[in-house]
Amino acid sequence: MTQADERAYGDRVTILPNALVRRSESPAPLSGAGLNSLRAGVLGANDGIVSVAAIVVGVAGASSSQKAVLAAGVAGLVAGALSMAAGEYVSVSSQRDAERAAGVPADAQTNPWHAAFASLAAFLVGGIVPMIVVLVPWPSALIVPAVVVAVVLALVATGWLSARVGRAPARRAVLRNVVGGVLAMAVTYGVGALLGMAL
Secondary structure, three states: OOHHHHHHHHHHHHHHHHHHHHHHHOOOOOOHHHHHHHHHHHHHHHHHHHHHHHHHHHHHHHOOOHHHHHHHHHHHHHHHHHHHHHHHHHHHHHHHHHHHHOOOOHHHOOOHHHHHHHHHHHHHHHHHHHHHHHHOOOOHHHHHHHHHHHHHHHHHHHHHHHHHHHOOOHHHHHHHHHHHHHHHHHHHHHHHHHHHHHO
8 A cells, every 4th residue: 555545545534533523422302291391392392472561562552550560461371381282182192092093102292291391491481581580670661662572582582592493494493483572562562552542
């Protein structure tokens, strides 16, 4: 073997382990149950952010009382979290029934309790974002703008995360999240303001 052949052979030897290392570093695909829990978590957080923020902004549009805004936000946070958990449990239970009927192995079936608790916790985490803003002693005129800014930033984060989980374009997911959240807050604020004037 010539010196050139040895160099070429040596290059092949060094390249092969690098390829194997790169291949081993790639993340393993998630199971159906893992993807289901991630999906429930991301959606739950997003729903918590938008739902609680919309309630808070709507009440703030109707009343300048920070106590009323805070009480409505807490009620919405608890009710929304329980509703999300119950809905996710029912939905995933139906999916598991279909998996059983199709003969899917038990260890590969989705778990409704995992999805329900993930959705519950994620909704609470997401809904706390606007609640933290409301707890700050803002002047009444700054509550709504402060909530909107915090919610937009949180929606950017959940949109990016949902894109990563679903392996979709991040820009589209973020834009969809932000537009939907801002629209929801705008509508509830308008409704609250109209009710405030009527009452």
